[in-house]
Amino acid sequence: MTNSRVPVRGGKALSMLKRLGRLVRVLAAGGLLAVAGCGGASSDDGPVRVSVWAWYPEFKSVVEAFNASHTDVQVEWTNVGTGPDQYAKLKTAFTAGKGAPDVAMVEFQQIPTFVILDALVDMGQYGANDDEPLYAEWAWSQATDGDRVYAIPVDGGPMALMYRKDLFDRHGIPVPTTWDEYRVAAERVKAVDPGAFVASFGSDGGWINGLMWQAGCRPYGYSQAEARDRVRIALTAPECRKVFDFYGDLVSRGLMATDPFFTADATAALDSGKYWTWAAAGWTPGYVAGSLKNTAGKWAVAPMPQWTAGADEQGDWGGSTFTVTKQAKNPEAATKVARELFGRSEEAWDVGLHKAFLYPLVKEVAADPAFTGKPYEFFAGQKVNEIFVPVSEKLDEFQYTPFQDFVFGELNDRAAEAVAGSRPWGTVLEATQENVVAYAEQQGFKVDR
Amino acid sequence: MTGARVGGRRRVTAHPVAGALFVLPFFLVVVAFLVVPLGYAFWLSLSSRSLALGTRFTGLENYARAFTDPVLLDGLVRVALFGAVQIPVMLGVALAGALALDAVKTRFAAVFRLVAFMPYAVPAVIGALMWGFLYSRTFGPFADAPTWFGGEPVDFFGTSWLLLSLGNIVTWAWTGYNMIILYSALQGVPRETYEAAVIDGASQVQLALRVKVPAIRSAIGLASIFAVIGTMQFFTEPHVMARFAPQISSGYTPNLYAYNQAFAYSDFHYSAAISFALGFLVFVVAYAVVFVRRRGVRP
Numbered sequence: 001m002t003n004s005r006v007p008v009r010g011g012k013a014l015s016m017l018k019r020l021g022r023l024v025r026v027l028a029a030g031g032l033l034a035v036a037g038c039g040g041a042s043s044d045d046g047p048v049r050v051s052v053w054a055w056y057p058e059f060k061s062v063v064e065a066f067n068a069s070h071t072d073v074q075v076e077w078t079n080v081g082t083g084p085d086q087y088a089k090l091k092t093a094f095t096a097g098k099g100a101p102d103v104a105m106v107e108f109q110q111i112p113t114f115v116i117l118d119a120l121v122d123m124g125q126y127g128a129n130d131d132e133p134l135y136a137e138w139a140w141s142q143a144t145d146g147d148r149v150y151a152i153p154v155d156g157g158p159m160a161l162m163y164r165k166d167l168f169d170r171h172g173i174p175v176p177t178t179w180d181e182y183r184v185a186a187e188r189v190k191a192v193d194p195g196a197f198v199a200s201f202g203s204d205g206g207w208i209n210g211l212m213w214q215a216g217c218r219p220y221g222y223s224q225a226e227a228r229d230r231v232r233i234a235l236t237a238p239e240c241r242k243v244f245d246f247y248g249d250l251v252s253r254g255l256m257a258t259d260p261f262f263t264a265d266a267t268a269a270l271d272s273g274k275y276w277t278w279a280a281a282g283w284t285p286g287y288v289a290g291s292l293k294n295t296a297g298k299w300a301v302a303p304m305p306q307w308t309a310g311a312d313e314q315g316d317w318g319g320s321t322f323t324v325t326k327q328a329k330n331p332e333a334a335t336k337v338a339r340e341l342f343g344r345s346e347e348a349w350d351v352g353l354h355k356a357f358l359y360p361l362v363k364e365v366a367a368d369p370a371f372t373g374k375p376y377e378f379f380a381g382q383k384v385n386e387i388f389v390p391v392s393e394k395l396d397e398f399q400y401t402p403f404q405d406f407v408f409g410e411l412n413d414r415a416a417e418a419v420a421g422s423r424p425w426g427t428v429l430e431a432t433q434e435n436v437v438a439y440a441e442q443q444g445f446k447v448d449r
Numbered sequence: 450m451t452g453a454r455v456g457g458r459r460r461v462t463a464h465p466v467a468g469a470l471f472v473l474p475f476f477l478v479v480v481a482f483l484v485v486p487l488g489y490a491f492w493l494s495l496s497s498r499s500l501a502l503g504t505r506f507t508g509l510e511n512y513a514r515a516f517t518d519p520v521l522l523d524g525l526v527r528v529a530l531f532g533a534v535q536i537p538v539m540l541g542v543a544l545a546g547a548l549a550l551d552a553v554k555t556r557f558a559a560v561f562r563l564v565a566f567m568p569y570a571v572p573a574v575i576g577a578l579m580w581g582f583l584y585s586r587t588f589g590p591f592a593d594a595p596t597w598f599g600g601e602p603v604d605f606f607g608t609s610w611l612l613l614s615l616g617n618i619v620t621w622a623w624t625g626y627n628m629i630i631l632y633s634a635l636q637g638v639p640r641e642t643y644e645a646a647v648i649d650g651a652s653q654v655q656l657a658l659r660v661k662v663p664a665i666r667s668a669i670g671l672a673s674i675f676a677v678i679g680t681m682q683f684f685t686e687p688h689v690m691a692r693f694a695p696q697i698s699s700g701y702t703p704n705l706y707a708y709n710q711a712f713a714y715s716d717f718h719y720s721a722a723i724s725f726a727l728g729f730l731v732f733v734v735a736y737a738v739v740f741v742r743r744r745g746v747r748p
Binding site for chain 1: 499500501502582585586587588607608692693694695696698699709711712713714715717
């Protein structure tokens with residue numbers, strides 16, 4: 001659903017409750033598996049059982065829908081934890097040579113990493129290339145490499161600007177359409193209410209990445225199909241630099257807060273008028289509706305401010321896929337599960353859209369009036385997907401490195417130094433570039449800059 | 450069984466065999482959970498898996514890399530600085546508490562003993578999360594306290610406060626534990642020595658500092674070794690608090706760095722080298738503490 005800095009990720013504020021809930025669910029799933037396992041062992045010609053690791057909320061209903069509609073394949077789902085928790089377990093399993101599930105949920109930025117760890121099956125050999133027309137082009141290009149299909153896209157996070165419509169209206173501040181106007185808005189917010197900020201610089205790798213994407217910055221290049229040991233890292237390009245210059249200026253002038261996203265503090269700030277905007281993603285409407293109760297109905301969504309007036313440049317924050325691991329006992333059946341868990345299943349997407357609040361990457365689902373025309377009470381009845389859908393359609397290619405955890409970790413650490421005032425903002429990208437290049441070379445890559 | 454087979458020489462040979470049988474369970478556990486993992490980690494650390502080139506034997510190269518890695522060295526310095534402040538504070542408070550408990554014999558003392566010990570019963574993860582909320586500007590009671598007196602609010606997650614904030618969590622969690630160790634040691638001191646000191650005219654303070662503290666010197670030494678080892682392995686609190694404090698970088702402490710190398714960057718070999726080197730360092734430092742303590746006892 002979201003992606004973020006290395007040690008922890010989205011949903012942090014609620015993590016304790018979620019952990020408890022997850023524990024209960026895992027225990028329940030374990031109990032079910034034990035029972036199912038007994039039944040399966042006795043007959044050889046029963047359905048193929050495919051194990052799945054995924055952390056979506058509400059995923060249980062999706063699995064039930066799949067199992068009810070398939071007699072040949074049955075899914076056994078385990079939630080082993082969100083993002084990094086699951087990746088740590090996966091990496092251990094791949095290193096150990098056993099213990100991985102057949103199908104694993106993996107975020108887009110992690111795909112090249114798992115590919116180079118030789119952990120993922122090329123689903124192209126089981127016909128997955130047929131699915132290409134189904135999915136948003138940018139998502140398909142990130143999930144595949146040439147005609148190798150390493151992942152089936154599920155959800156994404158096209159970005160747009162959430163803002164407090166009531167406060168902007170009351171103080172006559174125009175909703176910014178460019179980043180220059182956004183800077184002016186930031187100054188006016190401060191002038192109106194010294195305790196308020198236009199937004200927070202949230203210390204989230206995926207969020208910064210989305211902003212860089214929107215600025216036309218393409219800092220990474222990697223295609224294993226072309227060259228396994230060649231990677232491009234160009235973090236100091238002017239398109240990347242302007243993002244950090246812009247936000248560095250706002251932060252150092254005290255116009256932007258620095259609470260990390262998804263902490264209790266940041267959530268409270270969004271819900272109390274301390275932050276007036278949030279450059280958010282397609283999955284945000286579901287997230288905020290659940291966590292911001294006080295300010296429901298006061299927010300609206302506008303397209304992202306542009307770097308050039310009248311332009312239409314867009315970015316994405318987060319998104320995930322289903323992959324088939326090399327340890328899958330029956331890769332063909334596992335591929336079927338990865339393709340069809342969501343795929344075009346109406347039942348699955350009904351849960352995905354209205355309960356789990358995923359932003360669909362199946363074009364047909366995203367274009368469906370049931371999605372685009374859905375009014376959100378939280379946004380005073382605004383049909384916010386009318387804004388998010390064109391963004392997803394406009395998104396173009398963006399590649400990641402096969403060591404993206406390291407890159408996001410470096411970016412976060414260096415940006416945190418700048419936020420703390422121990423590093424000039426202008427050197428964040430230089431330092432990151434230098435460290436990442438050194439790391440890549442140490443890992444045996446030839447680096448293009 | 451053995452005796453029946455070897456007959457008359459039973460007394461000579463049966464004892465070693467029986468002894469070995471008694472030791473065997475312990476030996477198996479040590480081999481399975483200490484020797485084998487250590488050996489495996491060491492073996493892992495002797496090769497490298499670079500993402501692009503695959504796995505190859507590199508000997509001690511990982512160790513050379515570790516001891517010149519600025520991130521690891523920064524982490525070591527940070528942890529050393531942390532320990533230099535936190536350990537004396539924690540042990541000082543624990544010792545004062547233990548002496549007070551030993552001197553005061555009321556029902557309140559028993560209750561206090563339990564309450565002081567309680568934080569140790571809270572899992573470190575929960576403790577860190579709890580303090581994360583207590584430090585919060587929005588929800589915590591402390592951050593805004595200086596503003597009542599016209600001061601600036603405190604940013605407990607900011608660079609200048611971070612080590613102190615973490616130190617407070619560790620002190621909160623472990624002081625009671627150490628206090629109980631020291632208190633138990635005090636219980637073992639023969640009461641006659643106290644009486645003798647009192648008859649000689651010692652005040653309560655003199656009694657505490659001149660009689661009780663020297664008497665439990667070995668317990669204090671043990672507590673400080675545990676504290677040093679714990680500090681070198683500092684992990685849970687910074688790992689959990691990273692969600693509140695972006696200033697906690699991926700290499701904030703050496704253990705956190707080893708964790709991230711393995712589970713975020715998939716470099717199990719380098720992680721093993723860091724862990725092994727760290728383990729060796731812990732051994733050296735702990736031994737140094739023992740050595741210093743022994744020298745301290747002699748005169």
